[in-house]
Amino acid sequence: MKTPRLFLSPPHMGGREQEFVRQAFESNYIAPLGPMVDAFEREFSAATGIPHCLALSSGTAATHLALRHMGIRPGDVVMASTLTFIGSVTPVTFEGAVPVFIDCDEASWNMDPALLEQAIEAAVRRGQLPRAVIPTDLYGQPCDLPGILAVCDRHGIPVICDSAEAVGARCQGRHAGSGAWAAVFSFNGNKIITTSGGGMLASHDGALIDHARKLSQQARDPAPWYEHTEIGFNYRMSNILAAIGRGQLEVLEDRIRRRREIFEGYRQRLGDLPGISFMPEAAGCRSNRWLTVALIDPAAFGADTHAVREALEAENIEARPVWKPMHLQPVFRGRDFWKGREAVSERLFAQGICLPSGTAMADGDLDRVCQIIRRLAKR
Ligand SMILES: *Cc1c(COP(=O)(O)O)cnc(C)c1O
Numbered sequence: 001m002k003t004p005r006l007f008l009s010p011p012h013m014g015g016r017e018q019e020f021v022r023q024a025f026e027s028n029y030i031a032p033l034g035p036m037v038d039a040f041e042r043e044f045s046a047a048t049g050i051p052h053c054l055a056l057s058s059g060t061a062a063t064h065l066a067l068r069h070m071g072i073r074p075g076d077v078v079m080a081s082t083l084t085f086i087g088s089v090t091p092v093t094f095e096g097a098v099p100v101f102i103d104c105d106e107a108s109w110n111m112d113p114a115l116l117e118q119a120i121e122a123a124v125r126r127g128q129l130p131r132a133v134i135p136t137d138l139y140g141q142p143c144d145l146p147g148i149l150a151v152c153d154r155h156g157i158p159v160i161c162d163s164a165e166a167v168g169a170r171c172q173g174r175h176a177g178s179g180a181w182a183a184v185f186s187f188n189g190n191k192i193i194t195t196s197g198g199g200m201l202a203s204h205d206g207a208l209i210d211h212a213r214k215l216s217q218q219a220r221d222p223a224p225w226y227e228h229t230e231i232g233f234n235y236r237m238s239n240i241l242a243a244i245g246r247g248q249l250e251v252l253e254d255r256i257r258r259r260r261e262i263f264e265g266y267r268q269r270l271g272d273l274p275g276i277s278f279m280p281e282a283a284g285c286r287s288n289r290w291l292t293v294a295l296i297d298p299a300a301f302g303a304d305t306h307a308v309r310e311a312l313e314a315e316n317i318e319a320r321p322v323w324k325p326m327h328l329q330p331v332f333r334g335r336d337f338w339k340g341r342e343a344v345s346e347r348l349f350a351q352g353i354c355l356p357s358g359t360a361m362a363d364g365d366l367d368r369v370c371q372i373i374r375r376l377a378k379r
Contacts, residue, residue, distance in 0.1 A: 006317040006369070009190040009291060012255065012360045017247030024243040033217075034239030040246050041200075047168075047249060048175040050183060050202035052209035055237035055245070056216055059164040059186030059199035064091035065212040065235065066160045066182040066201060067132065072097050076131040079119055081111045081143075081162070082325040082337060083345040084136035087186075088162045089326055092134070100130065101327040103339040104138070108282040109348060111135040112340070113147030119338040120151060133159050137166035138323075139279060139354075140192065140259070140290035142176040149179060160184060164199070167192050168256045171285040182208060187241075192255050192290045193248035195241040258359040259289040262366065266292050266355060269370035273377045275300025279352075291354045293322060298351075302378030305353040311372050322352030 024036050041053040056062050072078070074096030080089045082101035092099045102119060105112035116133065123129050133152050135143040145161060152159050163169070163177035164186035170176065177183025182205070187198035203209050214220070219232025237245075263278070270276050275297040281287050298304035303311075305321060312319045325345040327337035337343075356369060 003316060006356045006361065006365055007358060008318045008320055008354060008356055010358045010360070011189055011194045011196070012358060014247050014251030014254070016250055017244045020243035020246045021240060024239050029239040032236035032238050034242070036239045036242040036246060037237055040237075040242040040249070043246060043249050044185075044200055045202070047252065048178060048183075048202060050175065050178050050204065052203050052206050054201045054209050054213050054216065055242055056199045056201060056235045057237055058087075058197060058235075059162075059184050059188065060087040060091060061216070061233070061235040062182075062184040062199045062201035062212075063088065063134065063160060063162065064094055065215050065233070066184070066203075066208065067091050067095055067097070068215055069208050069211050070132065070158060072131050077123065077128060078132045078134060079116060079130045080134040080326070081136040081138070082327045083109060083138060083323055083348060084162065084326060085164070085323055086326065086329065087164070088134060088136050097131065098335070099326070099332065100336040101325070101332070101338070103337070103343055104345050104348070105144075106344060107280060108141055108144060108285075109138050109279060109344075110141065110143035110282075111148060112344075113144050113151055115338045115340060116148060117151045119336075120155060120157070124155070129155055130157055133157055134162055135159065136162040136164075137169060137176045139293055140166045140169050140288035141279065141282060142166060142169050142171040142285050142287070144282065145171065145177075145179055158182070164188075165191065165290045166288060168252045169286060169288040171282070177202065181205060187245055187248070192259065192288050193245070193252055195237065195245040195248065198237045198241050198245060255359050256286075256288045259357060260287075262357050262359070262361065263289040263292045265363065265366045266294065266370065269366065270294065270373060273301065273374065275302070275378075289357070291357045293352050293354050295348070295351045296353060300378075301376075303376040305351060308353055308373055308376060311376055312369065315368070315372055317356060317369055317372070319356065320354045322349050322354065324349055
């Protein structure tokens with residue numbers, strides 16, 4: 001018999017989700033909006049310390065609403081991390097605005113605030129400031145938000161932190177995304193906690209969340225009939241999915257503990273091999289270690305990431321390359337890209353591999369993955 005596939009990051013239910021879903025059925029709120037959505041927003045706000053939260057159909061929708069609220073216009077510039085998932089920047093293009101990509105640094109693999117500063121200073125000289133900056137918290141590691149805010153605040157540029165992968169991550173005691181003008185979270189099926197599909201927009205700015213809430217419901221004005229003075233979207237989270245989210249939120253700390261344990265497990269089993277290193281953790285931060293990412297230097301290790309991925313695939317184990325940088329994506333050909341002496345994101349893409357990190361995986365699975373990788377190493 002074939003061993004069941006070991007997925008990169010499958011959903012892992014905590015136990016109480018079905019009970020919450022049952023309650024939602026009993027109340028017959030089989031709809032977007034409803035008591036589960038309200039409770040999920042309240043509980044997410046308590047968990048993150050970000051006062052205003054809006055549950056939505058996706059993280060991408062959350063970023064879109066933040067951009068729409070600030071009145072972004074066609075031709076406006078938005079600076080964003082290059083090393084990210086495309087959902088981070090597609091909302092910029094929905095509004096006809098133009099993304100400019102910023103490389104990452106070695107310490108965190110996230111947007112380098114020094115490069116952002118250079119890009120913004122060049123924009124000042126040209127007379128076209130970016131309307132927003134969207135840094136990503138990559139693989140659950142918070143970006144250097146204080147460093148980014150220091151640059152952006154000087155010019156009054158709002159920061160939308162893409163914390164889609166970073167639910168539960170903290171830096172200097174603050175939750176990922178907290179302190180940015182807006183923070184975006186995702187509960188897609190492969191994230192650290194999931195509602196099968198969903199997202200959250202969170203902010204200290206109540207006016208943003210109030211307006212985004214209206215925009216997410218077809219921008220209906222308060223009137224007994226359907227009255228519309230602006231165009232909105234249908235972006236709300238369903239009450240059923242919010243019920244799943246409430247169950248998941250209860251086990252978030254367990255999930256982070258296990259993800260971090262899996263990361264340490266890989267490091268212990270593989271760290272002695274030549275040419276293998278792991279994603280660093282920025283000082284003062286607790287990454288949620290959503291995915292364990294290893295770097296493989298082919299010259300020192302004896303095989304490259306593709307060979308490793310193929311060897312794992314042959315054993316029915318899913319692994320993936322690190323996100324392909326946005327400035328290398330055909331859809332963004334010709335867009336500006338800011339880097340230092342070397343494009344760090346390009347090396348991370350060439351040498352990085354995301355290893356199975358699902359919290360339900362057993363230590364035996366970890367052993368199996370590591371044995372396959374060890375067999376490829378130079379000796
Ligand atoms: C998952 C993800 C998104 C998009 O979230 P969805 O809920 O799938 O729309 C955005 N940015 C990053 C970095 C992500 O990993």
